[in-house]
Amino acid sequence: MVKVHPPGNNIAPFFNSANGAFTPEGMRWVEELRAELNELKPNIIVACGATAQAALTCVGSSGQHRIMKFRGYLAETRGLEPERKFIPTPHPAAALRGQFTLRHLIAADLRKAREESASSELTRPQRQLVYDFGTVSEALEWLEYYSTQPFVCFDIEVLNHEIACISMSSSPDIACSFPLASGWTELEELQLFRGIQKVLGNPASVKIAQNAIFDIHFLLTRCGIVVRGPIRDTMIGHSIMYPELPKGLAFLGSVYCGAQAYWKDAVRFENIKGES
Numbered sequence: 001m002v003k004v005h006p007p008g009n010n011i012a013p014f015f016n017s018a019n020g021a022f023t024p025e026g027m028r029w030v031e032e033l034r035a036e037l038n039e040l041k042p043n044i045i046v047a048c049g050a051t052a053q054a055a056l057t058c059v060g061s062s063g064q065h066r067i068m069k070f071r072g073y074l075a076e077t078r079g080l081e082p083e084r085k086f087i088p089t090p091h092p093a094a095a096l097r098g099q100f101t102l103r104h105l106i107a108a109d110l111r112k113a114r115e116e117s118a119s120s121e122l123t124r125p126q127r128q129l130v131y132d133f134g135t136v137s138e139a140l141e142w143l144e145y146y147s148t149q150p151f152v153c154f155d156i157e158v159l160n161h162e163i164a165c166i167s168m169s170s171s172p173d174i175a176c177s178f179p180l181a182s183g184w185t186e187l188e189e190l191q192l193f194r195g196i197q198k199v200l201g202n203p204a205s206v207k208i209a210q211n212a213i214f215d216i217h218f219l220l221t222r223c224g225i226v227v228r229g230p231i232r233d234t235m236i237g238h239s240i241m242y243p244e245l246p247k248g249l250a251f252l253g254s255v256y257c258g259a260q261a262y263w264k265d266a267v268r269f270e271n272i273k274g275e276s
Contacts, residue, residue: 001052002029011051020054020065030055034079043120045077045084046113049091056086067091072109072254073262074122085122087113101244108255116259124259131177136188142168142176143195151206152199156215163223166196196225203228210249211235 002014011017014026022030033055037045047053053070054063056077063078064070067088076083089109095102133139146152149170157164159181169175178192200207200219209215212233219225239247250264 001033001055002026003032015051015054017050017065019062020050021062022054022058023061027058027061030058030079037077037084038081041120042084043118044113044116045086046110047086047088049094052091053088056080056088064088069250070262071105072112072251074112074116074259075261076122084120085116087116104242104245112258122259124261125257126173128174129177130174131179133178136184136191139176139178139192140195143178143192143199146170146176146199147195147202147205149205151208152202153208154200154215155209156218158218161222163218168199193223193225196223200225200227206230206232208232208234210252 002011006013013023014029015022045056047056050065050067053067054065056079057063057075059078067090071088071090074085074087077086087109089106090099090102092106095106130142133142146168151170153169153175154166156166162181164181165177165179167175167177178196180189180192184192199205207227207229209231210233212227212231212235216227216231219227234252235247235249238245238252245251250262253260253263
C-alpha cells in the first residue's frame with residue numbers, strides 16, 4: 001500500500017493504526033493505489049493487514065482498521081471505479097512473529113479468495129427471514145412446520161433477563177424469528193410458548209445451536225421449556241476440531257459462511273431495546 005519503507009519501520013507518518021486515519025502523505029499513497037487497481041481491474045482484491053483494509057474502505061481520510069474483526073468477510077471497496085469486492089486477511093508478517101495460528105486464518109481467507117476470483121460479481125447468499133407475523137395463527141403454523149423437521153437450528157436473544165425472541169431454521173435459505181417481548185396477548189404468548197416447547201421438546205429431531213448450554217439452561221429455568229433430542233453445538237464442535245482458534249459466532253461465520261456479509265454490527269443493543 002505504501003510503496004516506500006517507513007522510517008524506522010513505523011507506519012505512523014502515513015497511517016494511524018489506532019483510528020484508521022491516513023495522514024495527507026498517506027492519502028497520496030491511497031490515491032495511487034486506487035489508480036493502480038482501477039487499471040488492473042481485478043475480480044477480487046486481498047487486503048493483507050489493517051493498512052490495506054483501511055485504504056480499500058477509506059471515506060474521507062479514514063477507513064476500517066480492525067482487521068481481526070472483518071477478516072474473512074467479503075466486502076466492497078470504497079473509492080474505486082467501479083467498486084470491487086475484496087477480502088481482508090491478517091498481514092502475513094504477523095504469522096511469522098509469534099502469532100502462528102494466523103497462518104490458518106490466512107490460508108482459509110485465501111481459499112475463499114480463490115473461489116471468488118472466478119467472477120467480479122459479489123453474490124451474497126440469498127436468505128429469507130420471516131419475523132413479521134400478522135396473527136398468532138401464522139406464527140403457530142411455522143412452529144408446527146418446525147416440529148416436523150428432522151433438524152432445527154435455534155437461537156434466543158435475551159433482554160433484561162427475559163427472552164426477547166427465538167429464531168429457528170431447518171434450511172440455509174430461510175429462517176423465522178418469533179418475537180416474544182411484546183405485541184401478543186397473554187393467551188397468544190402462552191400459545192407461542194407451547195408451540196416452541198413442541199418444537200424443541202421433540203425427541204426425534206436434532207437440535208443445532210451456538211453455545212447451546214446457555215440457551216438450553218435459560219429456556220428451562222426461565223421459561224420451563226425442556227429441549228430434548230440429540231444436540232449439536234457448533235461452538236463446541238468447532239472448538240474440538242480446532243482448539244487453538246477462536247470459537248465465537250462471528251469467527252465461525254468468517255470461515256464457514258461463504259460470501260455472507262459481516263452482520264454483527266447490523267443490530268445494536270440500543271436498537272433491540274427500543275424495538276422490544
